[in-house]
Amino acid sequence: MNIDMIVTDLDNTLLRSDKTISGYTRDVLNRCRARGVRVMFATARPPRTVRRFALGFEPDAIAYHNGALVMDGGRELCQAGISGADARRIMLRLSTELPGVTLSLEQGDQLYANFDTDIVWRGEDCVRTDFSDLPDLTVYKLIVGISSPEDIARIAPLLPDYLYAQPCENTLALIMNRRATKLGGIRDVAAAHGIPMERVAAFGDDYNDIDMLRACGVGVAVDNALPEVKAAADLLCADCDADGVAHWLETNVLGQHG
Structure with missing residues (x-):
């Protein structure tokens, strides 16, 4: 499985139900990036609430507000708002x-x-x-x-x-x-770095993750995802409280680069 970019939702996907990530998950993300895999977060949250999590990991890119504001490498890549x-x-x-x-x-x-x-x-x-x-x-x-x-x-x-x-x-x-979607933000970031969508793996749990799970090369739903999200995904991983995203990455992405 050839993956060049990982995109993950935060709440109830990468984050555990107590809004933290484990040291294991942080280590896996860092190891993925060390192998040349870009890491992107895609969330409905605004910047200020993401900062409060103190995750101890800075992604390469992040789509805030469900994709209405996309930051890449600390610079604004695009925005799509409402007057x-x-x-x-x-x-x-x-x-x-x-x-x-x-x-x-x-x-x-x-x-x-x-x-x-x-x-x-x-x-x-x-x-x-x-x-x-x-x-x-x-x-x-x-x-x-x-x-x-x-x-x-x-x-x-x-x-x-x-x-x-x-x-x-x-x-x-x-x-x-209508231009503000997680999928739109992913496409913009992938295009900026010459990454084909088929080499992107996406993880999610909620309705606003469905499009990205369908359109990315691999769409993975956590086990605690809504039934409609699981139906849209290619694969399932363990739930957010069991570090499902990190375990999937260690097996399928780090194993690929090993």
Whole structure:
């Protein structure tokens, strides 16, 4: 199995359920990179929350906000956001159409919300707002509280054509630019380094990982992944609390280069 780049989701994939990675996983990632394999993270998280993990490992590239912001070697490779005016209009419309809905968004590296975010993101620094005075700056994603993935059908008709809504962990809908996907970020990074997609291995567990698992040369779902994600993957590995990604890499990537 010839792999030149590894791409992994963070939460419930590379990270254990306590949001840490083991020394073993860190060692495997470092050994992969020492063998010339590029390592990329792809996450729905913003930069500030990734920094808090203190993983002890710096990837070669990272797609934040589900691919709305892609950094490669410490420089911005690309971004695909939502205009501040559109974000403001959509949030006000959602507030009217879905009374009581929890709404938040990421602008710059700041979270804005219409509710007490400690309920879902304990300790997160947040600006409380009704979105009527949102600055006219690029927004990376809108976040809507939902009760099931089926709620997406109520949200999608309210969006302009350049945006899409995607469920996350069955409790949130992420609204983003159609160009902002993990897969799009992977393609941009791979192209920048001359790496064919068939030589990329991707790991994930949630709905927003499905496209990258299907499109990369090898798509691997952790054992704790959603059923739909497992169905989209080529292979399965052990769950996140058993260092599944690292064990797969040691066998299939380090073994390849050994």
